[in-house]
Amino acid sequence: MVFRMNEPNKNPPVPYLNPSVTTDVVIFTVEDGLLKVLVALRDKEPFKGHLALPGGFLYQSEVTEAAARRILKEKTGVANVFMEQLCTFDTPGRDPRGPIFSIAYVALIPRKKLAIGALSDTQQTSLVPVHKMPALSFDHRDIVRYAVKRLRAKLGYSNIAYSLLPEFFTLTELQTLYEVILGKKLDKRNFRKKILRLGLVRKTGKVYREGRQRPAFLFRFVSRETTTFRDMF
Amino acid sequence: MVFRMNEPNKNPPVPYLNPSVTTDVVIFTVEDGLLKVLVALRDKEPFKGHLALPGGFLYQSEVTEAAARRILKEKTGVANVFMEQLCTFDTPGRDPRGPIFSIAYVALIPRKKLAIGALSDTQQTSLVPVHKMPALSFDHRDIVRYAVKRLRAKLGYSNIAYSLLPEFFTLTELQTLYEVILGKKLDKRNFRKKILRLGLVRKTGKVYREGRQRPAFLFRFVSRETTTFRDMF
DNA sequence: TGAATAGTGTCTTTCAGACAATATGCC
DNA sequence: GGCATATTGTCTGAAAGACACTATTCA
Numbered sequence: 001m002v003f004r005m006n007e008p009n010k011n012p013p014v015p016y017l018n019p020s021v022t023t024d025v026v027i028f029t030v031e032d033g034l035l036k037v038l039v040a041l042r043d044k045e046p047f048k049g050h051l052a053l054p055g056g057f058l059y060q061s062e063v064t065e066a067a068a069r070r071i072l073k074e075k076t077g078v079a080n081v082f083m084e085q086l087c088t089f090d091t092p093g094r095d096p097r098g099p100i101f102s103i104a105y106v107a108l109i110p111r112k113k114l115a116i117g118a119l120s121d122t123q124q125t126s127l128v129p130v131h132k133m134p135a136l137s138f139d140h141r142d143i144v145r146y147a148v149k150r151l152r153a154k155l156g157y158s159n160i161a162y163s164l165l166p167e168f169f170t171l172t173e174l175q176t177l178y179e180v181i182l183g184k185k186l187d188k189r190n191f192r193k194k195i196l197r198l199g200l201v202r203k204t205g206k207v208y209r210e211g212r213q214r215p216a217f218l219f220r221f222v223s224r225e226t227t228t229f230r231d232m233f
Numbered sequence: 234m235v236f237r238m239n240e241p242n243k244n245p246p247v248p249y250l251n252p253s254v255t256t257d258v259v260i261f262t263v264e265d266g267l268l269k270v271l272v273a274l275r276d277k278e279p280f281k282g283h284l285a286l287p288g289g290f291l292y293q294s295e296v297t298e299a300a301a302r303r304i305l306k307e308k309t310g311v312a313n314v315f316m317e318q319l320c321t322f323d324t325p326g327r328d329p330r331g332p333i334f335s336i337a338y339v340a341l342i343p344r345k346k347l348a349i350g351a352l353s354d355t356q357q358t359s360l361v362p363v364h365k366m367p368a369l370s371f372d373h374r375d376i377v378r379y380a381v382k383r384l385r386a387k388l389g390y391s392n393i394a395y396s397l398l399p400e401f402f403t404l405t406e407l408q409t410l411y412e413v414i415l416g417k418k419l420d421k422r423n424f425r426k427k428i429l430r431l432g433l434v435r436k437t438g439k440v441y442r443e444g445r446q447r448p449a450f451l452f453r454f455v456s457r458e459t460t461t462f463r464d465m466f
Numbered sequence: 467t468g469a470a471t472a473g474t475g476t477c478t479t480t481c482a483g484a485c486a487a488t489a490t491g492c493c
Numbered sequence: 494g495g496c497a498t499a500t501t502g503t504c505t506g507a508a509a510g511a512c513a514c515t516a517t518t519c520a
Contacts, residue, residue: 018251018253018254019254019291020251021251021252021254021334058252061332063323063324063325063332064321064323064334065323085320085321087318087320088297088318088321088336090296090297090298090336091296092296099294099296101254101297101336103321103323103334
């Protein structure tokens with residue numbers, strides 16, 4: 001049986017700090033050509049009715065990554081996606097209830113994998129573009145800003161983008177994804193040179209036909225293993 | 234008054250997980266041309282008598298960076314040095330007492346700033362080279378390995394090295410520091426080209442005279458502000 | 467054959483890496 | 494003048510960035 005963690009100790013049995021720990025997840029996806037983050041309306045105090053990152057306290061014997069994956073599943077219906085630890089936030093005053101640490105995670109999910117229901121009003125969740133991030137509860141805006149920085153940085157030297165694409169994709173699709181995440185246009189020839197030199201993707205024999213134009217070759221990532229947070233450097 | 238955090242809840246008043254949180258600090262310094270980390274003999278169970286990173290539970294109302302700085306002060310007598318958050322480690326089983334998270338920090342200290350007493354036998358601390366890291370308690374060896382990775386990576390694009398140098402230094406001193414941290418020799422001309430192009434250091438009018446050879450110009454970092462963990466990308 | 471997107475090559479600049487001779491101050 | 498270290502430049506290859514035309518398929 002699983003128990004939900006209690007509210008932070010207001011009257012702890014001993015006069016020591018047992019800081020409460022929450023996990024918050026920055027869930028990235030791409031929709032309508034924009035990099036978006038999933039935010040939810042809080043149904044409890046503090047900040048009831050305000051937007052925040054999905055998150056919550058840890059279950060019994062739960063580690064933070066498991067908690068992050070559970071939250072991800074609850075909010076999006078998705079499992080088995082790329083996720084890594086971002087950072088731990090413990091700035092004093094970040095939670096009005098007292099010292100509560102947030103161990104933040106980052107997840108990347110293709111838009112079409114997100115269950116429609118997960119974004120319905122009943123779930124009180126929505127996707128907001130990172131360039132128009134509204135005010136968020138706690139220090140969640142800082143967390144998102146930091147997550148965006150790291151996502152953009154990792155894009156340049158890792159295969160992190162595979163998480164947002166189907167197994168087979170065209171180089172145009174890949175480039176568009178990069179442009180959306182980086183927030184700027186890229187030169188088609190230079191992009192292809194760089195991507196192919198990195199050796200992360202490989203051309204398959206398949207082609208993609210849509211519309212009446214020339215078909216595009218489909219590529220795939222050589223490896224779907226993504227470096228985890230501990231390999232980041 | 235400050236209270237020390239208790240041992241992790243063995244019989245918690247409520248059946249929820251309030252994970253205990255410790256802070257561990259990877260304290261880097263350079264000695265005898267080697268990059269070294271400060272480790273201490275544990276005086277308590279678990280792993281009593283074994284080597285571990287300096288660390289401990291949080292005091293009442295203490296945030297992790299404050300705890301890390303307190304631990305740093307206790308072990309080395311040093312304050313006001315560069316320190317940044319590394320990562321949070323919560324692998325199940327990392328602590329035999331149960332789920333105890335470690336929020337790891339990295340600090341850089343010039344060897345001569347380390348109080349001699351801090352390294353005496355009474356303190357049970359010693360400096361060990363990173364390339365000969367002995368077995369450490371908990372998962373501290375992983376933490377050190379990750380810290381080294383990050384230190385080396387940041388060296389290439391940040392002014393993090395300033396923490397290990399006096400305000401004024403020669404380019405030869407700077408190069409030697411880089412060589413020690415990276416664990417390899419660098420070409421003098423290429424190093425100077427790169428460092429000067431980065432724009433992190435600036436030549437001062439001063440010169441450094443020692444021995445009977447040509448004096449060297451002294452440089453200083455343009456800024457002693459180091460990007461913090463949240464600006465890392 | 468026209469529409470629409472796919473695919474490709476060159477030039478320039480910058481940077482990394484290999485490589486050695488000259489400059490300066492002190493004794 | 495000799496010693497010891499400081500300082501400096503060139504060449505080559507790799508990669509980034511600017512830039513425009515040809516290729517292919519289908520309607």
